[in-house]
Amino acid sequence: xxxxxxxxxxxxxxxxxxxxxxxxxxxxxxxxxxxxxxxxxxxxxxxxxxxxxxxxxxxxxxxxxxxxxxxxxxxxxxxxxxxxxxxxxxxxxxxxxxxxxxxxxxxxxxxxxxxxxxxxxxxxxxxxxxxxxxxxxxxxxxxxxxxxxxxxxxxxxxxxxxxxxxxxxxxxxxxxxxxxxxxxxxxxxxxxxxxxxxxxxxxxxxxxxxxxxxxxxxxxxxxxxxxxxxxxxxxxxxxxxxxxxxxxxxxxxxxxxxxxxxxxxxxxxxxxxxxxxxxxxx
Numbered sequence: 001x002x003x004x005x006x007x008x009x010x011x012x013x014x015x016x017x018x019x020x021x022x023x024x025x026x027x028x029x030x031x032x033x034x035x036x037x038x039x040x041x042x043x044x045x046x047x048x049x050x051x052x053x054x055x056x057x058x059x060x061x062x063x064x065x066x067x068x069x070x071x072x073x074x075x076x077x078x079x080x081x082x083x084x085x086x087x088x089x090x091x092x093x094x095x096x097x098x099x100x101x102x103x104x105x106x107x108x109x110x111x112x113x114x115x116x117x118x119x120x121x122x123x124x125x126x127x128x129x130x131x132x133x134x135x136x137x138x139x140x141x142x143x144x145x146x147x148x149x150x151x152x153x154x155x156x157x158x159x160x161x162x163x164x165x166x167x168x169x170x171x172x173x174x175x176x177x178x179x180x181x182x183x184x185x186x187x188x189x190x191x192x193x194x195x196x197x198x199x200x201x202x203x204x205x206x207x208x209x210x211x212x213x214x215x216x217x218x219x220x221x222x223x224x225x226x227x228x229x230x231x232x233x234x235x236x237x238x239x240x241x242x243x244x245x246x247x248x249x250x251x252x253x254x255x256x257x258x259x260x261x262x263x264x265x266x267x268x269x270x271x272x273x274x275x276x277x278x279x280x281x282x
Contacts, residue, residue: 004141026092039051047095050090050093055084055089074126075123080092100220139162144162146164148248160174175196219240222238
């Protein structure tokens with residue numbers, strides 16, 4: 001089982017492109033890239049920081065990225081620092097230039113799209129065949145709860161959050177969360193009883209597979225690179241936003257690609273509609 005680094009974490013100083021930004025640098029920079037459950041800011045030419053009160057999310061994302069850097073060769077931002085201070089989590093990482101695939105996609109030719117998709121295919125193949133072999137559990141890389149929002153509860157509940165030692169526990173944890181949400185909304189429980197009975201029987205024999213957990217075009221950074229050898233434009237492809245990554249059943253990335261975007265609610269609360277829709281796609 002992977003041994004996560006202790007916090008605070010700082011990379012080797014020789015890897016820093018410039019002096020590491022301080023907390024004051026992070027919180028006072030005017031270059032805001034995103035706001036929400038976390039603030040995302042750019043500091044100078046080299047750094048991006050994610051920070052906010054949801055400390056576990058920031059810590060988990062940083063640990064996931066450190067894990068990927070140790071075991072895979074796929075392109076991701078380097079983690080420079082990961083720590084907690086004054087009730088907030090801070091993730092300091094490498095700034096990646098370019099555009100999101102979401103923004104760039106409409107302007108790409110068919111050939112350019114094919115080049116990028118081929119690179120992505122290689123990245124996903126590497127990720128899904130991760131060595132060392134997958135562990136005997138479904139959970140986060142540090143043997144904690146699954147980060148994906150379908151397994152979130154307001155208070156910790158191991159039978160819903162995980163980690164799970166087998167696929168039956170995984171399925172029953174998901175069904176239990178559905179049951180709770182149906183009960184909270186005074187909905188008829190017949191569907192949850194059907195799921196509890198048949199869901200674990202229908203999904204069996206799927207190995208734990210390292211999964212990004214939120215692959216969509218806005219989480220893929222693409223840069224244009226001029227090739228002096230061929231005279232054609234090449235592309236760099238980098239995967240970002242790793243907070244949901246972990247060990248899931250090998251169908252899970254496909255499953256969540258059909259999850260309603262409205263299911264990704266602020267505060268990690270899953271609505272009854274998003275859960276029902278997600279389960280109906282299996």
